[in-house]
Amino acid sequence: MSKPLNRRKFLSDTSLSAAGIMLGSNLLGSASGKEPGISPYDAMKDVMKYRKIDGHAHPDTDLDRQIKFADSLGIEWLQISRPASKEDFKPEEFRENNDRVHAAMKKYPNRFIGFFTVNPRYTKESLEEIKRCVDLGMAGYKGYTQVKVNDPLYYPIIEKLIDLKMVVFLHTETQLGVGGYRMKYDVGKPPNTSTPEDFVDAAKRYPEAMFHFAHIGGGFDWEYQCKTLKICPNIYVDTGGSNNEENMIDFAIRHLGEDRIFFGTDNCYHHGVGKVLASNATEAQKRKIFFDNYNNMLRKGGHNVA
Amino acid sequence: MLLDINAYVGHWPFKQLQYNNCSKLLERMNRFGVDVSVISNLNGVFYKNTQSANEELYDEIRSNKRFKDRFIPFAVINPIYAGWREDIEICVSKMGMKGLRLYPQYHDYGITDPSLIELIKLARDRGLPVAFDIRMVDSRQKSWLDIPKFEPREVKYDIITLEWQLQNVVPIIKEVPDAKYIIVNLATSINLNDEDMALIKKADILFDTSGRTIRGDNTLGELLKRFGNDKFAFGTHSPILDYLAGRLRIESMSDSEADETTKELLRSGNAKRMLG
Numbered sequence: 112m113s114k115p116l117n118r119r120k121f122l123s124d125t126s127l128s129a130a131g132i133m134l135g136s137n138l139l140g141s142a143s144g145k146e147p148g149i150s151p152y153d154a155m156k157d158v159m160k161y162r163k164i165d166g167h168a169h170p171d172t173d174l175d176r177q178i179k180f181a182d183s184l185g186i187e188w189l190q191i192s193r194p195a196s197k198e199d200f201k202p203e204e205f206r207e208n209n210d211r212v213h214a215a216m217k218k219y220p221n222r223f224i225g226f227f228t229v230n231p232r233y234t235k236e237s238l239e240e241i242k243r244c245v246d247l248g249m250a251g252y253k254g255y256t257q258v259k260v261n262d263p264l265y266y267p268i269i270e271k272l273i274d275l276k277m278v279v280f281l282h283t284e285t286q287l288g289v290g291g292y293r294m295k296y297d298v299g300k301p302p303n304t305s306t307p308e309d310f311v312d313a314a315k316r317y318p319e320a321m322f323h324f325a326h327i328g329g330g331f332d333w334e335y336q337c338k339t340l341k342i343c344p345n346i347y348v349d350t351g352g353s354n355n356e357e358n359m360i361d362f363a364i365r366h367l368g369e370d371r372i373f374f375g376t377d378n379c380y381h382h383g384v385g386k387v388l389a390s391n392a393t394e395a396q397k398r399k400i401f402f403d404n405y406n407n408m409l410r411k412g413g414h415n416v417a
Numbered sequence: 418m419l420l421d422i423n424a425y426v427g428h429w430p431f432k433q434l435q436y437n438n439c440s441k442l443l444e445r446m447n448r449f450g451v452d453v454s455v456i457s458n459l460n461g462v463f464y465k466n467t468q469s470a471n472e473e474l475y476d477e478i479r480s481n482k483r484f485k486d487r488f489i490p491f492a493v494i495n496p497i498y499a500g501w502r503e504d505i506e507i508c509v510s511k512m513g514m515k516g517l518r519l520y521p522q523y524h525d526y527g528i529t530d531p532s533l534i535e536l537i538k539l540a541r542d543r544g545l546p547v548a549f550d551i552r553m554v555d556s557r558q559k560s561w562l563d564i565p566k567f568e569p570r571e572v573k574y575d576i577i578t579l580e581w582q583l584q585n586v587v588p589i590i591k592e593v594p595d596a597k598y599i600i601v602n603l604a605t606s607i608n609l610n611d612e613d614m615a616l617i618k619k620a621d622i623l624f625d626t627s628g629r630t631i632r633g634d635n636t637l638g639e640l641l642k643r644f645g646n647d648k649f650a651f652g653t654h655s656p657i658l659d660y661l662a663g664r665l666r667i668e669s670m671s672d673s674e675a676d677e678t679t680k681e682l683l684r685s686g687n688a689k690r691m692l693g
Contacts, residue, residue, distance in 0.1 A: 145450065146486075152450035154661065154668045171633075183669045286557045296561070330557035334432070353629040354555045355659045358435045379632055381669065385662030389449075 157388055158185055161401040164416065165189040165383070167280075167326055167351035167375030170215040170223070178222055180380045188416050189376075190405075191215060192226035192253035194282065198301060200257055202236035205229050209240065213247050224414070225249040226280065231258040231265050241271055250414035254281040256301040259290070260322070261312035269313065273320050276412035278347070279313075280323035281305050285331040307339035314343040321345055321408060326377050328352030328386065333359050337366040344371070347408065350400070351375030355382030360390035360400070369396045373405045419451045419664075420685040423601040423625040423652030426477065427459030427470065429553075431560035434459075436656040439477050439484045445660055446487065452685075454488055454655075455692070457518040461493025462553065467524075468504040475512045489692065491516040491548060495524040496532035502539070509543065515692055516546040516599070522564055522581070523553075529588045537589060541596035546691055548599035551628065552580045554657060555604070582606040587613045590620055597621045597691060602654050603628030607635065618645060623691050625652025626663040626683070637666045637683075638674030646679050650688040 145151055168189040171177035181189055193208035194200075209227045216225040227244035229237035231254070241252070252272055258264045260281050272279050283305045288296035290304040307324070314322050322345055327333040329352035340346045348367060350360060352375075363372050369392070376383030387400055409415040426438050436445045437459070446454060461470030471492045478484045492508035494501050494517050508514040517540055521528055540547045554563070582605045590598060598620060607630055609617065624640075626649060631637050641649065653663050667675075667683045675683070 146452065149447050149452060150450050152448065154449075154664050158665065158669070183671065184665070284557075287559075287561060293561075330555045332558045353632075354558065355629070355662050356555070356558075357656050357659050359659075361435075379629060381632065381665040382629060382659065382662035385665050386659040389660040389662075 154388075158384055161185065161397055162187055163374055163384075163401045164224075164405040165351075165376050166323070166373035166405040167349040167377050169193060169378055170212060171378065174215055174218055177378075178219060181222065184380050184384050186376075186380070186384075188222060188224055190224040190226055190251070192228055192280075194228040194253050194255035196255055196301065198257060198303075199232075200230040200255070202230070202233050202240065205237075206240060206243075209244050209247075209249070212249070213244075216248065224251075224409070224416070226251045226253045228253050228255070229268065231262070231268050234264070234267055237268060238271060241268075241275075245275060250409060250412065251277045252280055254279075256282055256304045259303045259309045260305040261309045261316070262303070265313065269317050269320055273317065276321075277414075278321045278323045278408055281310075281325060283307070283310065283325050283331075283336075284329065285333075285336050307336050310346055311339060311343050314346050318345055321347065321411070323373070323408075324348045326350075326352035326375060327363060328354045328356075328359060328375075328379075328382070329377065330354040334362060337363050341366045347371045347373055347404070349373040349375030349377075350386060351377035351379065351383055353377070353379045353382065355379075355386045357386075357389070360387055360392060364390075364392060364396060369399050370404055372400050373408070374401045418453075418685040419651060420688045421446075421451050421454040421653050421655070421663075422599060422623065422650045422688045422691075423548075423627055423663075424454040424456045424655045425459045425657070426456055426474065427461070429459055429657065430463055431562060432554075434656045436660075439481065439488060442655065443483065443487055445655065449660055449664070451653075452487070454653075455491055455516070455688075456488050457491040457493050457548075461518070462520050462523045465495075465498060467493040467495045467498065468500070468507070471504065471508050471512065471514065475508075475514075489516075490514045491518045491546075493518045493520070494536065495520075495526075496536040497524065497526045497530065501532075501536065505536075505539065505545075509545065516540075516548060516597075518548045518550075520550070528585060529592055533589060534592050537593040537596050541593060544597070544693060546597040546599050546623075548601060549586050551583065551586075551600065551602050552604050553602070556580050580605050582608075584609055584613060587616065590616060590622070594620055599623045599625070599691065601625040601627060601652055602658075603630045605630060607640075614643075618648075621691070622648060623650050623687055624648055625650055625654070626666045627652040627654035627658055631666050636670075636674070638670050641675060641679065646675075646682055647687055647690075649683055650691070651684050 163186045170191045212225045216223045227249045287293045288298040289300040290306040406415045458470040458474040461467040492514040
């Protein structure tokens with residue numbers, strides 16, 4: 112920013128103003144044609160240039176509408192799951208949620224990639240449910256806030272997912288007063304919400320596992336997240352969430368590298384696509400983020416798309 | 418023509434911003450085909466004497482002849498700080514500013530404060546639009562130094578940003594229903610009762626397309642039906658939010674949601690009408 116006006120300068124400026132040199136005086140009369148130097152940027156052409164797998168979505172109450180959204184932004188595939196935030200998420204409830212995901216997969220078999228959910232507090236039922244869901248053709252796991260990812264209760268789940276070559280994908284938060292971080296500001300979130308530090312702890316214990324840290328655009332402190340997760344090459348992030356702050360993608364590429372970032376929306380489609388296209392990522396990096404990175408992860412378990 | 422009604426230069430004290438001066442914003446506009454941006458100085462959110470921020474903006478725009486043709490400056494005014502009436506006069510008459518940006522939460526006054534009512538009436542009489550932000554940043558990633566989410570007596574230690582909803586702006590529109598209003602970054606609930614919705618539909622009011630609430634059940638196509646084609650305009654909330662999401666909400670609409678004439682209203686037509 113320039114220095115403030117001093118009095119003499121101000122008087123000088125006002126005389127210029129009086130002479131007609133006012134700011135923004137004739138801008139609204141601009142012709143419809145672009146001025147030299149302004150790109151004739153075609154936003155939708157840019158959107159449709161990239162194949163996309165949405166690595167973080169949930170089945171909408173209206174699946175037809177969801178597919179319409181996806182179509183409007185060139186999203187070919189959406190990974191969907193139905194985890195729950197309630198602390199005592201019972202086996203009959205996670206089975207029902209998984210059945211709803213499976214129903215969505217059946218309705219749109221070439222659009223939805225189904226992920227199952229469980230509650231690690233119910234070890235036996237969770238492992239049985241994983242087997243059932245794998246048999247139904249589901250491709251990975253999404254957990255929520257019942258148990259922190261580095262809690263020993265998670266160990267059997269993580270070890271099963273390692274066997275299946277499936278990703279360990281969890282809801283995360285990084286804000287004041289959540290999950291053990293600066294709890295004097297307690298905002299009433301579930302105490303077992305996983306933080307970046309929890310992910311690093313689990314990822315170091317299981318270097319052979321693939322961890323997916325949910326939505327750096329989930330409204331949380333993405334700078335804090337990326338700086339913490341940087342040291343673990345087996346932790347991936349997705350770009351989803353309702354927060355689309357500028358520089359999020361560039362910052363993530365700089366700290367995590369271009370291979371550890373998945374495109375995701377968390378059902379926030381316009382800002383999901385917009386934040387990637389508005390970044391300074393190269394064409395090749397955008398292709399990786401929008402499609403290749405996620406498909407390469409799915410390929411390890413044999414669930415990649417054509 | 419693309420006219421962005423919601424952009425800024427200046428600093429946010431808790432996070433480094435990119436593209437936050439006229440030169441960098443102009444590069445952004447050129448890359449993505451935006452012709453003109455309405456801008457104000459973020460520093461004015463934090464200066465007690467906001468006129469210093471307006472002077473900075475005036476100086477910066479005048480520092481390069483290209484800026485004068487691409488930016489429409491709005492003045493940040495605090496109606497409970499000394500000299501605000503004179504500040505408006507200087508900003509409008511001498512500096513050529515075309516509207517006012519107001520921050521009741523950051524400047525610590527209520528939405529029906531008598532000084533605000535006086536300011537809005539003054540703006541109305543001069544034909545100046547007045548702009549309110551529903552929120553500046555997402556409360557979940559805010560700094561411990563930012564404004565609180567709840568009243569202090571409600572939650573003692575919580576310091577998450579107090580986020581307005583659209584209904585929080587309604588009282589001032591009731592007080593001065595014939596002023597020109599711009600409300601940006603619809604990031605929270607936009608639900609209104611029937612009486613308030615009738616007031617909004619009748620008012621000369623413009624929402625920008627930058628806010629995250631414009632999704633799901635509140636697609637832009639649905640909101641055009643609910644509020645009217647004349648009530649929305651392209652906005653980015655740059656450099657805080659990404660430069661394209663507000664644009665994609667317009668451009669990705671199907672023909673049945675918005676024809677080309679309506680999209681042109683959103684790209685610049687409605688903003689031109691508001692800005693005169």
